[in-house]
Amino acid sequence: MTVFSILGVTLGVAALIIVLSVMGGFEQDLKGKMLRGQPHLEILAENPILGFSLNDVPLDQLKTAIRDGHGFSPFTQGDVVIKQGKHLAAVNLVGVDTKFDNSMWAFHETVVDGDLESINENHRPLLSLEENRSSFPGIMLGEGVAGQLGADLGDEVTILSPQAASGAVLFSGGTITRTYVVTAIFRSRIFTYDSKWAVVRLEEGRKFMPDYDPYLDIENFVTGIAVNADDPYDVDGIVSRLKAQFGQLNFRTWKDANSALLFALQLEKYTMGAILMLxxxxxxxxxxxxxxxxxxxxxxxxxxxxSLGMTQKDIARLYMFQGGTIGFLGILLGLALGLGVCFILHESRYIDMPANLNSIRGLPVKFLPFEYAVICIMAFMLTVLGALYPALTASRQNPSSGLRYS
Known part of the structure; x- marks a missing residue:
């Protein structure tokens, strides 16, 4: 029976270590994709839809205030509809300036056809049969968007702006539709970006801001400024400093943008740990x-x-030692088994993952020393508590009654 008790503790500890390590690996992998797919910090206007002027908030002033940041990049952002032939796709149109470091965006260095610099030039549609056909600005599409539209390099697409006000179009040159030529396609392997993003140069993206007029070009209006922090997990410290100096602006970190998902991951991790602790x-x-x-x-x-002189405390201590020994051996074996399986999973290259998880080659594993220590301590405390009642029962035995019937 003692062997089965030890095995029970072993399996419980091993299961906790393996499950929490794999879940920690998935969490780490997902956070890595978040940090590769979006800026660590976005500096936005009080009304993010309207944007703000770079003449009022110069980039040099922000760089001075953010000493532990890099990769400053102004951008515009808006919801539009892209049309190619009979196909439509609702996308997030992002305007960027390629002179800046755009490494924080998901499309950076993930271009599979064409190149990012091509959005800075005008191009003629590849299949145009007219010699004097006009040229149009370039646009880069996510692979999912291109597939939804059936668009390829050199194809002509039209962008429709649902945010353009009729008054702005009639009196100040606002944009309802504009034609582009597909000059690049990117594949970031992040579904949200590949299926929802299109990229144009900053001046073109500005034309799809609400109530656009030429004044926005003069004042260098942008939706926001993207910044990467040297330590992305300490981005809240940067925000607290900026709020004191730039109270008229809003700040959104990568944690804010993914708060619901991060909370769900933590909740699932703790819930699974509590269940396995059973x-x-x-x-x-x-x-x-x-x-x-x-x-x-x-x-x-x-x-x-x-009767030979041992006290009640001595008897209780003896049984507590027995229970602690069972728990210790079970925890030690469970720790060895759990870490062994985690190491095999970490090094294994033979686990087939579903096709839609093509960015994950195997089960991700993250070794969590602190969590392992907590598991072992909690398991040992429970085993000691489990031995407490038998120890007290044994210590309260009446020596005379036990020897009388022996």
């Missing part, structure tokens, strides 16, 4: 039951030791 709890009841049987069968020996 395995250890069942093992603790097994230990308690095994020790109660030992107390019953060894009643005579316990009474004999009492």
């Amino acid at each position: 395995i250890v709890l069942v093992a603790v009841f097994s230990i308690s039951g095994t020790m109660m049987m030992t107390v019953f069968h060894k009643k005579t020996q316990v009474c004999l030791m009492r």
Whole structure:
């Protein structure tokens, strides 16, 4: 029975270590994609839709205020509809300036056809049969958007702006539709970006801001400024400093943009840990039951030791030591088994993942020393508590009654 009690603790501890390590690996992989796919910090106007002027908030002033940041890049952003032939796609149109470092965006260095610099030039549609056909600005599409539209390099697409006000179009030159030529396609392997993003140069993106007029070009209006922090996990410190100096602006970190998903990951991790801890709890009841049987069968020996001079504390300490030994051995074996399986999963290249997870080659594993320590301590405390009642029962045995019937 003692062997089965040890095995129960072993399996419980091993299951906790393996599951939390794999979940931690998935969490780390997902956070890595978040940090590669979007800026660590976005500096926005009080009304993010309207944007703000770079003449009022110069980039040099922001760079001075953010000492532990890099990759400053102004951008525009808006919801538009792209049309190619009979196909339509609702996308997020992003305007960027290629003179700046755009490494924080998902499309950077993920171009599979064409190149990002091509959006700075005008191009003639590849299949145009007219010699004097006009040229149009370039646009880069996510692979999913291009597939939805059936568009390829050199194809002509039209952007429709649902945000353009009729008054702005009639009196100040606002844009409802504009034609572009597909000059690049990117594949970031992040579904949100590949299926929803299109990229144009900053001046073109500005034309799809609400209530556009030439004044926005003069004042260098942008939706925001993207910044990468040297330490993305300490981005809140940068925000607190900026709020004191630029109270008229808003700030959105990568944590804010993904707050619901991050909370769900943490909740799932703790919930799974609590559920698996029940395995250890069942093992603790097994230990308690095994020790109660030992107390019953060894009643005579316990009474004999009492009559030879051992105190109640000595008997209780003896049984507590037995319970602690069972727990310690189970925890030690469970730790070895759990870490061994995690190492095999970490090094394995033979686990087939679903096709839609093509960016993950195997089960991701993250080794979590602190969590392992917490698991071992909690499991040991539970096993000691499980041994407490049998130990107290044994210590309260009456020596005379035990020896009388022996």
